[in-house]
Amino acid sequence: MAGFLPDMSRLDGPVARVVPPTGHTAWLTGFTAGTMAFLAVFALALSFAAGRLADRWSDALANTATIRVSAPSDQIERQAGAVLDVLSTTPGIESARALTDDEQRSLLAPWFGADLPVESLPIPRLIEIVTSDEGFDATGLRLRLSAEAPGAVLDDHGRWRAPLVIAAGRLRLLGILSITLIGATMAAMITLSANAALASNAQVIRVLRLVGAQDNYIARAFVRRFTLRAAVGALIGMAFGMVAVSLLPSPETEGGFLTGLGFQGVEWLFPLALPIVAALVAFAATRMAAFGKLRELT
Amino acid sequence: MIAFEKVAYGYGGTQILSDITLQLQAGSFHFLTGPSGAGKTTFLRLCYGELLATTGTVNLFDQDVRALARDDLARTRRRMGIVHQDCQFLDHLPLAANIMLPLTVSGRGSETGDLADLMTWVGLSHLTDALPPQLSGGERQRAAVARAVIMSPDVILADEPTGNLDWEMSQRLLTLLLELNKMGKTILVATHDLNLIRTAKAQVPARVLRIKDQRVQLAGADL
Helix, strand or coil, X not given: CHHHXXXXXXXXXXXXXXXXXXXXXXXXXXXXXXXXXXXXHHXXXXXXXXXXXXXXXXXXXXXXXXXXXXXXXXXXXXXXXXXXXXHHCCCCEEEEEEXXXXXXHHHHHHHHCCCCCHXXXXXXXEXXXXXXXXXXXXXXXXXXXXXXXXXXXXXXXXXHHHHHHHHXXXXXXXXXXXXXXXXXXXXXXXXXXXXXXXXXXXXXXXXXXXXXXXXXXXXXXXXXXXXXXXXXXXHHHHHHHHHHHHCCCCCCCCCCCHHHCCCCHHHHHHHHHHHXXXXXXXXXXXXXXHHHHHHHCX | CEEEXXXXXXXXXXXXXXXXXXXXXXXXXXXXXXXXXXXXXXXXXXXXXXXXXXXXXXXXCCEEHHHCCHHHXXXXXXXXXXXXXXXCCCCCCCHHHHHCHHHHHCCCCCCCCCHXXXXXXXXXXXXXXXXXXXXXXXXXXXXXXHHHHCCCCCEEEEECCCCCCCHHHHHHHHHHHHHHHHCCCEEEEECCCHHHHHHHHHHCXXXXXXXXXXXXXXXXXXX
């Protein structure tokens, strides 16, 4: 397992060299950082994918509404016309039009097939509405429709869009929470490793104190070593994670959300920050552990 | 340099040292004797602040050890060369790096000028790259002495520095300590070696402290 990381003892500066280079804590730190970075890449991908999904769902249904006119066949065209008249005088409605038979047929095709005889079936007439950014008074419109076209039902897409957007938002939140937890877990693991390293090097610390080393010098030796290993471990984990994400099915192919899991465009740059974040987490965790332990060892 | 004022030290309910009041003046040479387990090592550890007195005050360079911040204590130790009885080293570093350690931790790692002479003087020039576990007891002791004096400290505290050395090397070590004392360094050596004490007293006005019944007494001229 120690072979997971390259030999980094040569990278240690003169200060870090006062700490023995061997020991399971050193590679454990790198391994932990690598694993966490690998997982963080997926959490990032999940977060971005959820964000894109939320945007797509939101954009797709934003500023639109539909009116469904259900009426006996001899009244349906009259009521549809009345609805269009009402809409033309409703503030906040930019445009409205009744879908053609062909458009309605294509909407129903996935369920009933392409040869559905729309003309001979009592299918409601659908009216597509495009609203302005300010929106419209849905309650007022419903009241007017009930008077002018009793068979018209307004669907402002809210009951479809809201839960989808909320779900996508929560997925994104889940991704961010995962990254936070991964970071916290990494900090905890590195703190444990640093504490173990400090405890197992009590003799080294005693010798250093004997010759006049200050706490900052001793802490620096451990901090540099753990920071370096965490950064290199995270770099390797990140590389593996990015390769794995790039091998996921393309978002263009059919399959919905799961195939959209990945990075697009500048999103590929975000995982590159993981080694830096890992190094910062390791720096802070080791420094805190080192000074705490040095106080204990007095 | 080092002053004890009514110092007592106990550990785990056992009193080891009591009511010690003394001063080690700058440029003085003292030996510390006493039976095994009398508290010689404890006394030395009090001298460099590794242990804190249970009661009383220990002053190093006119500063109360108890009042020193940790970093200040570290800086104070740079003015002291300490030779431990167990001669601990950083086992993964070559001998030369170990001897250089006091300079390294004080940011003077590039001042290697005296290292070669010092290693030659203690007879370890052929072991520059050896690791401490490869050294014999005597070699470790000589290396510990070299590490203690490389910073040219104001005070040298040595705990049984000749315990593993042959007669010739003991004499060389004593000569080094005497020379350092003549340069104004304060020396305190804990030892059982009466010959060493007699040889030193013949050359410098060394004084002998004896630990007896938890107290440190100035020994008579019979040594």
